[in-house]
Amino acid sequence: MGEGLTVEQFFELWDLFRDAALTGAIAGALLGLLGVYVVLRRMVFLSAAVSQAAGCGVALAFYARLHLGATGLLADPTLGAAALTLIAVALIVRGGRQTPAARDGLLGVIWLLGAAGTLAIGTRIVQDLADIDALLFGTAVAVVPEDVTLVAATAAIIGALHLWAHRGFAAVSFDPDGARVRGLPARALDWTLFATLAIAVSVCTRVIGALPTFAFSVLPALAAVRLAPNVPRALILATILGALCGFGGYLLASLYDLPVGAAQTLLGVAVAASAVPIAWLLDRR
Amino acid sequence: MTLLRAHSLRVGYAGRAILPPLDLAVDAGRSWALVGRNGSGKTTAMRTVLGLLPPIAGLVERAPGLRVGYVPQRATVDASVPGRVLDVVRAGLDHGWSFLDPRVPLRGRRAIRDALEATDALDLRRQPFARLSEGQKQRVLIARSLVAQPALMVLDEPTSALDPVSEDAIFTLLDRLRRERGLALIIASHQLSYVPRFATHAVLVDREHDLALAGTAAEILAAPAFHARYGAAAAALAAPTAQAADAREPADG
Structure with a gap:
């Protein structure tokens, strides 16, 4: 562990760190919110597979720019991530109608394709290897003001949609047959939920990296569903915990000179683990 | 008033019917027992009637505007x-696109209280659902279905894994709701004991022998096909009782 900053130094240099710290917090909040559905619908591996696919999409965009002479949208890493994410989600949603074993197998294939594809393409874009590392594990250096705007706009739109329609998303997630019998547009709600997850994962993977994206979409929600008395409060708590993990992880990375994504992930693990004794204490009251 | 009618309905999977054609008409205030042994096709028939599987x-x-509750x-x-x-229980309030209306939970407070009172679950309202007994959970799920004020309620094995006392309490509750509210019921169950006491009509299904028989409870209980399938269990069933005869008269006639 190298020499890091003090807390005072971190806030003295706030202008330098603001974009990355805010991006981590917003991404953590957005993915924390969506993570409640990921965890309660037992789709944890879906998030891992989709973030890997998104990473592969970013690598493909770099490759297209460097070796195929692509320009504009075709070389845009965010669109590359979004394209592969949407393909992965579409495959998973269709596969989900089969047996759980088939869906698990499909998730495994997508994860492996994403991971192996990113590594394979990475060897062809050596001059941009640092970018690929940043993509996979998260870094502070890569965050620019446009990224803050992108993540904030994505979070605002998806967050507003989920605030508005959360009862519908909960109904199709936790009582799908009942929702269909009561005439809710179950298929449209399911697709919208997966689409928002896909967009959030692809944008966040592009900006903060695959590792913290996966971590934020699982760990805050794990803690929240243990501690909250119901789903709406779990959604709120997971959003707050996700933001704390995003910002706190960045702060820890600065203090202890750690990779940002790793620090955010480890803080998320600590939050999820601490929920177990807290829930136990709350139960005894 | 007929709420739901099945015309030559064939149910099954992947384009293959598993039961012969079924005709039935579910009127308000009637209680239909959907009986058959495990694997007989009850769940497939029930899911098709609910619209969860295509015929x-x-x-x-x-009936136009029919609200169906599913337990x-x-x-x-x-x-x-x-x-x-x-x-x-609150989760049962929404139907159609009402989940987009933030006023629904507030407007539904009275309906939630009524549903909890009707199912004797009001005192449980603050308790975590996961910690309830099986009988309490069943009452709460019935309350969730009731809160949207359905005219027809469809229940899938409502008394499975319940002790006989809890089982009787659930069927008594359903019968009270039927009589007080004119609610129509379709109850899929492998339990037979409730049929003579609480059912006005019944459907007997048997996938193995390609049988789907619908009629009044008395007709089905007397049918040779019923006795052939249930043997001693059928013989042990009482004839429809006086209590059941009373219960067969719905509140709204």
Whole structure:
């Protein structure tokens, strides 16, 4: 562990760190919110597979720019991530109608394709290897003001949609047959939920990296569903915990000179683990 | 008033029917028992009537604007989803696109209280659903279905894994709701004991022998096909009782 900053130094240099710290917090909040559905619908591996696919999409965009002479949208890493994410989600949603074993197998294939594809393409874009590392594990250096705007706009739109329609998303997630019998547009709600997850994962993977994206979409929600008395409060708590993990992880990375994504992930693990004794204490009251 | 009518309905999977054509008409205030042994096709028939599975052939016709309440098997309700009884019941308020209206939960407070009172679950409202007994959970799931004020309620094995006392309490509750509210019921169950006491009509299904028989409860209980399938269990069933005869008269006639 190298020499890091003090807390005072971190806030003295706030202008330098603001974009990355805010991006981590917003991404953590957005993915924390969506993570409640990921965890309660037992789709944890879906998030891992989709973030890997998104990473592969970013690598493909770099490759297209460097070796195929692509320009504009075709070389845009965010669109590359979004394209592969949407393909992965579409495959998973269709596969989900089969047996759980088939869906698990499909998730495994997508994860492996994403991971192996990113590594394979990475060897062809050596001059941009640092970018690929940043993509996979998260870094502070890569965050620019446009990224803050992108993540904030994505979070605002998806967050507003989920605030508005959360009862519908909960109904199709936790009582799908009942929702269909009561005439809710179950298929449209399911697709919208997966689409928002896909967009959030692809944008966040592009900006903060695959590792913290996966971590934020699982760990805050794990803690929240243990501690909250119901789903709406779990959604709120997971959003707050996700933001704390995003910002706190960045702060820890600065203090202890750690990779940002790793620090955010480890803080998320600590939050999820601490929920177990807290829930136990709350139960005894 | 007929709420739901099945015309030559054939149910099954992947384009293959598993039961012969079924005709039935569910009127308000009637209680239909959907009986058959395990694997007989009860769940497939019930899911098709609910619209969760497409018919292989035939038609399910619903009264315009019919609200249907569905009570799934308790085992399908995920205990890891956090929620108090109040939250579980509130989740039943939405129908159609009403989930987009933020006023629905506030407007539904009276309906939630009524549903909890009707199912004797009001005192449980603050308790986590996952910690209730099986009988209490069943009452809460019935309350969740009631809160949207359905005219027809469909229940899938509502008394599975319940002790005989709890089982009787659930059927008594359903019968009271039927009589007081004119609610129509379709109850899929492998239990037979409730049929003579609480059912006005019954459907006997047997996938193995390609049988789907619908009629009044008395007709089905007397049918040779019923006795052939249930043997001593059928013989041990009482004839429809006086209590059941009373119960067969719905509140709204």
